[in-house]
Amino acid sequence: MLILEDYLLLTLDDETGKAAVDVSYREQAAAGALLVELALLGRADLAGDGDGGRVGRIVVRDTASTQNALLDEALDVVRSKEGATPRALIEPIVRLKPATRAIESLAERGVLRREQGRILGIFPTTRWPAADSRHEDGLRTELWRVLVDGGRPDARTGALVTILSASGLASQVLASGGDRGAPAVVGGSRRWGLRDRHAVDERAREIARESWAGAALKAYVDEIAAAVLVSTTVATTAATSAAMNG
Template sequence: MLIAEDLLLLVFDDVEGKPVPGVQNVEYSLAGALLIELAMLGRVDVTTEADEGTAGRLVVRDESPTGRDVLDDALAKLSTKEGRKAKDAIGPLSGKGLSDRLLAGLADRGILRREEGRILKLFPVTRWPAEDSRAEERTRAELDRVLVHGEDPGERTGALIALLTGMGVVKRVVESDDAQLVERRAKEIAEGNWAGEAMRKAVEEMTAAVMVAVFVPTIVTTATT
């Protein structure tokens, strides 16, 4: 499972097959999840003082295929963004086509079910209810272990928590009698050193870029409504 796929399963209602109420900026978050995953795989990085040029810029370290088409396509796009800040890559990687592609992939593997319908018998709509919830249940159990019971997260779980925190949906996807404690724990993890030393700087930079990309549209939307 990709981090982006885990994120989708968490923020989509299993019965309704659409994002749970209050979820915003899904596309930006999915793009960020791809970016972070590629960093964890050693494909992309941010430059340091040891590299030529300006530090803190996006660089592709390894162009070899990952074995997942959605990641390979993202990697190809990122190769045209080298030398830019990580946050500048979020927009080009996002878009409705990204979530649709990930959802369709989950349906092809029997995790979700594609249901076509119409709103008011006029407007076509696709729903993605759960077909096999085992993958999502494992992810929720891991989040519960970390956020409710206070255990340390692995790198992938840390990345997922950082993304959920940036979206502001932690308490919507993690059940607890103390939602404030869970949110505080999630924020600490999102801001902490959950990545391994070798990739910590890159993942921290990219997570920060995702937070900016997700947070700014939320401010704009709130201010104009």
């Protein structure tokens, strides 16, 4: 699974197939997740002192195929704009519709189920309930260990949490799953109050600040997270404005 796919599974309600969180900026967060994945695979990085370019700009380290069409297309975007800031790469990758395509891929692989219908019997709609939740259950167990129990994340989980934190969704995606992922001793149905959510969000911000990966990778992910934060803020503002004017 890609980090992008993990992100999407966490943001969809397993039963209704509808978004469990604000989706106005889903494509922007998805673009950031792809850029992070390219770094974890050693394909992209931030330029350093010895790269002959401007320090802190994105540079391609390996042009070999990732064996994933969406990731390869994102890598092509990075290659075409090598030397750009992380923020400048978000919108070009958004134009690939990464979230939309990743959801369709998850359905094709039997992880999600496509359900089509109509709102008010007129407007077509598509929902994506879970068909196989085993991967997501494992993911939620790991997030619970890290965000609730205070465990240390590996690089992949640290990157996912950083993206969730940047898009303001850490506590929302955990709360949307109820007790899924919680140790068996918890039992019952947990009510997520404001104190719980604040604690999870603060832990997510703490992880985003921690050195859960090498210095170079951490610096790269931090830059991508900052770019996602800016992009999601812009997308949310635009969506709110459109709703008010509509």
